[in-house]
Amino acid sequence: MTDRLTLLGTKGGPAIRPGGPNPTSMLLDLSGRRIVIDCGLGVSRGLAETGMSLKELDLIFITHLHSDHVLELGPLIHTAWTTGLDHAVTVHGPEGTRAVWAGFLASLVYDIEIRIADEGRPDLAELVTVVEYGPGEIFRDGDLLVEALRVDHPPVTDCFALKFSGTGHTIVFSADTAPFPPLVDFARGADILVHEAMLPEGLESIVRRTGNGARLREHLVASHSFAADAAQIAMQAGVGMLVLNHLIPADDPAFSEDHWRAAVAPHWSGPLVIGCDGLAIAL
Template structure:
């Protein structure tokens, strides 16, 4: 069964009671299990989505903001203590190797004890870390390619395209970036980060972070109607809005998102939520 499961759909690292969790996604395509980004809550969400953690296969990280990597190490460690004993390849941008080595160091005491006392295969023998940049990342039955996207101040942030019997493109975190349309051309699904600009002032006021946060949000993220522009230009089968800003403000409803997209594109649009499963 091919499916795309949105495990966490909130933009940003903060969490609230009964609110959405930060970004993570599961793509099951042609027998491969791919986790894209590992925000807080990814491990439990994968289990609730029915995935056996021992079958963890591929992990892709789009960039190194905390809401995309905070539970990366804990996910791998939990899969390992669950019984993972087959290789996992971790793909990430520049800096991913340093992150992984730092995580191993932080849990060196626990890992060494479990290897000695429980007979587990050392994590260093199971996890293969690969740094990627723009261009082809994987070839074969599952082809993966990356496109650099603007998400200042980060220099290494990427959209990802997965091609097998179906095609899925994930925008990563990005400002409006027209080249993404060519990258996503003809994809069955475009999963694009999205922001409601009318919510920005409320977010700024709520956090008390002022002009710097406002400037960051507008410089580094994509308005919902611009997501629709990318979808229209790419001719995708379906647009799914993800990494939502805001994700948990009751003053905004699904209709606000859909109305913004409808001004540009009349194709199918789905507003993401935690646990949403799309069959491909």
């Protein structure tokens, strides 16, 4: 298995629009493990389109419980189960993740029970273990190490940047966050920093199309980072590559890759990737 990062869903926010990208999800192949990071709408199809059989599902990490990061957690696992999943899957998520999974099982109890009885499938509930985590080391297996850093994403308290280290590579995911200086040390020397990003000139477009006016604008500015902020974190941390992800806006034809590159250019001159759904990055 080649170590690589595949961006499955690169849009910030839960809304989906015709021709636009999907909300947040990623696949990290590292140290012989297939690791899903966040489960926004489209994650199941996105994984299948990488060529992965969903019955290979192994490890899932959720950064926080906003819907654009967790809405397809249950459906992904259930779809993997109907594809032939018969081994344990572990979900690592912040406090509240167990309740999300329990609620999904309750909502599909009729389907799950009838498939167990009629199709001879294993008990789905018994295949899945949910581990709720906080800051610090949250997973270690062989040379694979995963660490979490609580970031600044009000009003969500339990939102975590994640750092994956293995086979000589380090990949850091900012999760959703306002500009957060502690990310510099957390990402120090990483091969790749995947950081959320907004375009200042795109905010009015988002507000106009989504609604909620001043309240939505206030949330975006208080809880997220502009592309220039991500670039400064990457520069200060000395990372090998900056990947802009969770893009706001991501589905407005008025804004192109050139806008993102121009926003980053004053602060970052290293390798830069502007996220798009289905993009694979070799490690």
